[in-house]
Amino acid sequence: CVTLVRAPRQKHVTVAETVLLPGDEAIVAPEWVPYRERIRPGDLSPGDLLPVADDDPRLVPTYSFGDDPLDADEKAQIRQVAKDLGLGRSRTLSPEGRELAAQRWYDGDGGPSAPIAQSAPDQCTSCGFLMRIAGPLAETFGVCANGDANDDGRIVSLDHGCGAHSEVRLAKKHEPQPLPEPVIDDLDSSLIESF
Ligand code: SF4
Known part of the structure; x- marks a missing residue:
């Protein structure tokens, strides 16, 4: 885009400025998003404050x-x-806040569609490490209390699952094989004695 100008009482037109305008396929900056809407879980650092609006529907x-x-x-x-x-x-x-949380948890890493749950041998509902919770979400969620599991200390849906399920047993072919009797190499010890 070129801006031409002719000064008063001048015969000649001159170039005032040139700028580039983005075309249809140009790389342009994304739409501005206010900071409050950019915050994602995990963004808060120690000491940060995140006030909740008085009319928050949750x-x-x-x-x-x-x-x-x-x-x-x-x-x-x-x-x-x-x-x-x-x-x-x-x-x-509020009921809305509870519904939003439940949907988020169910669709997230602690729900049935998580990759680890898809290949799990059984579901959390039958796992001895599942801690039951009280309240309206008790029929859908619990807390994993297996320190060896990825979800330890997190909310999991009852139809979630993982390979650390309390009733998992290895097939015979996967069990560790007993080690053979140790073989003592006495070559070195005889050398030491000769010193
Ligand atoms: S160990 Fe696995 S199966 Fe058991 S409660 Fe935790 S996530 Fe669920």
Whole structure:
């Protein structure tokens, strides 16, 4: 793209500037994505803060302040009463937040479609290392507690699985073969004695 210019009261046209414009097949920068939307699991470092929006649909209030308008002190008193009563957290997972987590876990490395589960000899539901969880997801997920497994300490679906299943047994041909009797090479020891 060339910009031509003719200065006032001048006869000659001159080139003011030239720029390159991207064609259909040019490599151009991707669309700008705000930083908040770029964050992925694993991006947080120690000390980083990631505030959650007040209207995040994954969370719902554990208790209500009622319909009357309250100032900050009155809300603080209600929070203290809720704490004394053991209501605990001010917000908890909403059904939507729970559904999103369950779908993410099921589709991820702890679900039935993970490559390690596809070739597993059996499923987590029959594994002695599966720790059951309470709550609405108990019928679908548990926690793997096998320190030798890739999923140790992680949520796994009951139809996930891996080769470290508690009931896995090696076929006879895969079992370690007993070692032969050791052969003592006394050549060196006789040399040592001669010294
Ligand atoms: S060891 Fe393997 S099969 Fe057993 S619970 Fe863990 S992931 Fe599931």
